[in-house]
Amino acid sequence: MKLVLYNNENKVLDVYKNISKVEAGTDEVTWNDGAVKGxxxxxxxxxxxxxxxETIDQSIIDLDEKTKLQKKNLIQExxxxxxxxxxxxxxxLTLMDWV
Incomplete structure (x- = not known):
């Protein structure tokens, strides 16, 4: 996987490549050996x-997988x-009473 940060003009600001075990939040992404928060x-x-x-278009943005990688709400789970x-x-206990 790769994390791509970009601005409102779709100019790529930074790319983190070869990340795995990714979890994404609203303003953070964590992976097996790193994270970007805030x-x-x-x-x-x-x-x-x-x-x-250097820039991305809507067809690239549409490939975003972060919704599949959202952090689980462990308290609720x-x-x-x-x-x-x-x-x-x-x-x-009910079954044991029947025996």
Whole structure:
């Protein structure tokens, strides 16, 4: 993957190449051995094979994958899992009563 930062005129400001295990937030991107936080520019996350030059056009922007890479809300996910575990425990206890 690659992280591309660009301005409102679609001029490329910076590119981080060969990043993996990417998670994207609204103003930050983290990956296996790095991060960029507090991003003020526009940014997209692209597959490595996408070629970019000094500027990008809408067809490149449309290839953005950051929505697929959003950070998981671990607090919400944890609460959902706790609910599922509790439901499973109750089911097991009910089944044990039947035996």
């Amino acid at each position: 991003i003020k520019a526009n940014f997209i996350v692209l597959p490595d094979e996408v070629e970019i030059g 944890n609460e959902e899992l706790k609910g599922r575990v509790k439901s499973l425990e109750e089911t097991v």
